[in-house]
Amino acid sequence: MSTDPSDHRLAVxxxxxxxxxxxxxxxxxxVPVVLVDVSEELLAQAEETIxxxxxxxxxxxxxPADRTPAKLLTSLSTADTADATTVIEAVTxxxxxxxxVIGEVSRIVRPGTLLISNTSCIPIxxxxxxxxxxxxxxxxxxxxxxxxxxxxxxxxxxxxxxATMTAVNHLLETLGRTGLVVNDxxxxxxxxxxxxxxxxxxxxxxxxxxPVEVVDGLLEGCLGHATGPLRxxxxxxxxxxxxxxxxxxxxxGDTACRPCDHLLDLVDxxxxxxxxxxxxxxxxxxxx
Amino acid sequence: MTDRTTETTPLTAEAVESALTGYLTxxxxxxxxxxxxxxxxxxxxxxxxxxxVVHLESTYxxxxxxxxxxxxxxxxxxxxxxxxxxxxxxxVAADA
Ligand SMILES: NC(=O)c1ccc[n+]([C@@H]2O[C@H](COP(=O)([O-])OP(=O)(O)OC[C@H]3O[C@@H](n4cnc5c(N)ncnc54)[C@H](O)[C@@H]3O)[C@@H](O)[C@H]2O)c1
Numbered sequence: 001m002s003t004d005p006s007d008h009r010l011a012v013x014x015x016x017x018x019x020x021x022x023x024x025x026x027x028x029x030x031v032p033v034v035l036v037d038v039s040e041e042l043l044a045q046a047e048e049t050i051x052x053x054x055x056x057x058x059x060x061x062x063x064p065a066d067r068t069p070a071k072l073l074t075s076l077s078t079a080d081t082a083d084a085t086t087v088i089e090a091v092t093x094x095x096x097x098x099x100x101v102i103g104e105v106s107r108i109v110r111p112g113t114l115l116i117s118n119t120s121c122i123p124i125x126x127x128x129x130x131x132x133x134x135x136x137x138x139x140x141x142x143x144x145x146x147x148x149x150x151x152x153x154x155x156x157x158x159x160x161x162x163a164t165m166t167a168v169n170h171l172l173e174t175l176g177r178t179g180l181v182v183n184d185x186x187x188x189x190x191x192x193x194x195x196x197x198x199x200x201x202x203x204x205x206x207x208x209x210x211p212v213e214v215v216d217g218l219l220e221g222c223l224g225h226a227t228g229p230l231r232x233x234x235x236x237x238x239x240x241x242x243x244x245x246x247x248x249x250x251x252x253g254d255t256a257c258r259p260c261d262h263l264l265d266l267v268d269x270x271x272x273x274x275x276x277x278x279x280x281x282x283x284x285x286x287x288x
Numbered sequence: 289m290t291d292r293t294t295e296t297t298p299l300t301a302e303a304v305e306s307a308l309t310g311y312l313t314x315x316x317x318x319x320x321x322x323x324x325x326x327x328x329x330x331x332x333x334x335x336x337x338x339x340x341v342v343h344l345e346s347t348y349x350x351x352x353x354x355x356x357x358x359x360x361x362x363x364x365x366x367x368x369x370x371x372x373x374x375x376x377x378x379x380v381a382a383d384a
Contacts, residue, residue, distance in 0.1 A: 058357050059359055
């Protein structure tokens with residue numbers, strides 16, 4: 001692979017928050033995308049979201065001016081990943097679901113195809129065991145929104161090969177991203193730090209120590225965080241956050257990672273954050 | 289005879305500006321003047337910029353595309369009013 005966008009064909013499996021982010025990033029950088037999800041309805045919604053995110057990226061000046069946006073195709077079948085040079089899985093943060101998708105896709109694509117997991121917390125080596133060729137899997141933790149934040153966390157599993165690391169560097173350069181490489185662990189660096197912080201912030205609200213705006217206001221105003229932990233949680237999606245915290249808690253036993261009741265209650269009430277219009281904040285009324 | 293005056297009243301920069309400062313003040317819950325840069329002041333995130341794009345497109349029946357889709361056009365109520373006037377024919381909304 002090279003850093004010429006015309007040498008890349010990306011398949012993205014999972015068209016939720018992150019799949020649409022990554023697809024918009026790639027298309028905007030001239031890399032064509034096949035997006036796979038499980039229903040026509042989800043694919044139609046994802047297509048609309050990607051168009052919206054592409055406009056957002058353009059509005060914010062985050063797309064290279066010299067590249068024509070590439071094509072987006074959608075599909076219900078992982079068989080359509082066969083021709084890709086890279087497959088990125090961005091399905092739900094459930095280890096069994098990811099293992100199934102990685103196992104299936106790795107048997108469809110040609111050997112030598114770059115295989116990326118966008119998992120938040122599941123160790124790469126655990127997922128690599130499901131792949132036909134463990135050495136071809138690498139973790140790339142794209143940030144949300146992927147087209148706005150240029151830095152990504154790259155997770156090299158113990159079995160990830162040098163050739164895979166070279167290929168991922170080429171892809172990231174093509175997409176205008178910079179990666180910092182870390183070793184494998186549950187939650188890697190970012191989410192082993194961020195997720196317990198968010199959970200603790202939610203617990204402070206639950207215990208009545210401070211309301212949502214005050215918790216975020218203190219971390220933004222005093223510690224210089226660009227976005228407070230609870231607003232960040234709403235951006236991530238509280239359903240995904242709970243899944244990720246469960247992954248961390250099951251693998252580390254750290255009680256700071258056991259999702260607090262307030263977080264679970266919001267998810268039970270269908271308040272997933274921005275994607276449903278309400279989470280810790282109500283986005284239907286406020287500028288956000 | 290139907291009175292069509294309201295439909296054909298040309299948009300003026302002042303009218304659009306004042307509608308937009310009202311909209312921003314309501315959304316941001318802070319008094320906003322026509323030339324306040326809402327992004328520089330950290331009052332809103334970049335996500336809100338797209339909310340503004342959609343608001344202008346639906347309110348004034350516009351399509352904001354190509355080189356006009358840039359943040360500088362949305363920094364202040366004044367810049368947005370100028371954009372609306374540029375994109376509406378002779379200062380009259382496209383559906384009038
Ligand atoms: N949300 C974030 O901010 C964020 C940031 C970085 C990484 N991640 C990680 O990215 C991944 C996706 O998260 P998300 O927030 O986009 O979740 P999401 O719930 O918004 O989207 C997941 C998508 O995967 C699809 N899916 C599930 N099983 C599938 C299958 N077998 N085949 C095809 N599609 C399938 C679902 O239909 C859904 O559209 C997770 O691993 C998450 O932890 C999320």
